[in-house]
Amino acid sequence: MYVTRLASRDYRNLREGEIFPCQGVNVIYGGNAQGKTNLLESLWLFTGGHSFRGSKDSELPRLDPATGKNGPGAALELEFHSEGRDQEAKLFIENGRRSSVINGVKKKTGSALMGKVRAVIFSPEHLLLIKEGPARRRSFLDGALCQIKPSYAALLNAYRRALLQRNALLKDLSRFPDLLDTLEIWDQRLAKLGSQVMEERKKYTERISPDIQMVYSGIARGQEQVFVSYSPSVGLGESIEEMEENFLKELIRTRASDSRSGFTSAGPHRDDLDITINGASARAYGSQGQQRSAVLAMKLAEAQALSGYAGEAPIVLLDDVMSELDQHRQDYLLNHLHGRQVFITCCSPDTVGLMETGMRFQVENGVVTPISV
Template structure:
């Protein structure tokens, strides 16, 4: 998979932009605030229909503009395709694939990308929601069914929580219909997560061994705070029973305490819990291994590597990790990298340099 060109109209600080992208490594360089990350963000919006930086569409529009546009021309299994997205300050997005209007959920999985930002280095130490989001988006890019079920589950969960608030203090809450559907979808989501995690664990351990010279094993465990005796819940019958058992607690707290929206991932280096006892170096190596395994996972599911988006992460990694990352992607994966320093790429072959400056771009080194 590769992106051939990108067009922007009134997106962030770009009034108008049209760039062609090299099939290997594209380095976007310039000072902070020049618009490097805006280009990466636009590609990611072309992937899933929304930004990784904001939930407010109007944030992505040029100042005083009422609309913005993103056009990504790419090849998937050697077939040319085009994603065209229009963003409006008021009203829903307009998303088109090869000039046919589609929904946001239909866009997922069309253009596969993996994005790696400095915030991702906090993935292990951060909140469970960030780890769940990572796993859910990785699976969603390779399974439209999973993404649809996840949307349905979250919608039902919100409805159940609304009922818990409306019936606060009352004993008889009409939840049976919601609980049956929630249990069914929860079972599907957890089974798919566990199935995917088996593949990811094989890949992440392999990547981590490459990065550490075979000195450390790395595994990801799946956790459920509501499980009993460390046994994972993954059948619809078990989820339904737990929803009934937890009803008094849910009624009191006015929220649902059982389900995949509460689950978490735990990273282990051999038997060491990296969140609690891992060094910063071990945690960063684990996250880097995770991102590299994400590339391999998507390739194993869809048949080709996704496009890799690296948003100023090289400056956050030490020299050994930078070299390992660049060695892995070089001549293998189309990669768009933002940086303020092009020193790391001067000896690499097949690199396209694009300077970003005040809403304009210039090809070549300074």
């Protein structure tokens, strides 16, 4: 899919204006605090998700310089090509609430747009995918799986509820030993649901792993190798039944210590992804540029997986990705991401000069202007 027009009114510092991006690479450049990330964020909101910066909806309308308070509302319009036809969507943010219009049909929420516009976002915040603990990596898997397979969200929720129940029971077990029978029932439920979660995460990781390697190799010109593998806290086994059996055995084995801590120590809620570059842990040994390249490769592989599912490539939004990447790596992002629409923000006009084909936009104090190549 690709966007043909984006218009904004009173969205953050973006003044009233519109842009007509190309189907390939669109570079948005300008100094700090001019509105580049705001532009990407406004596009991202059409996926139906929340601001990737964690902002509240009430913070998005333009601040009134006289009062220092947010104005009453912001409006965004998107024209795009998807599912073989031209479509349009509008998004209104008024009094802290979002509403939308999709192809002329009014919707009460912004999330009603979900599934219409698909995008993958990389922002500097995503570097935490490598730098921080496993929770971020589980979210990386779960976020993609929920988009690809809506039933996965229900499965994950059921698992989380079962886990809460088991943890509550564990805490009561020392005072009420009769609860052991009930605990056994929850163990079985947890093992059943948990093995399904692990199976989905394992399959997804196996699916994207070759793409991650391929993209990384492109970025690093074949000089380095990244490897991403699923690392569950419970032995996997050959089949889902074997996984369920392994998980149940582990729950029984750790029951005594779990009841002392009041917490279930094994299961998909402790899963991780192993990410290595040239055989060494990316988190412990990767350079800034290597870590950035690895996260980019993971995000672009996610886009590839979404393409397979939706039958068309999602839009790729890359915020501030160029810093810390050498010229060859920048060249890859600007000139070698074919078959998808890309929006890249950067500060330096030198970076823009590396682009062979595509469109460039300059952002200055909330005004976006196309610059002829």
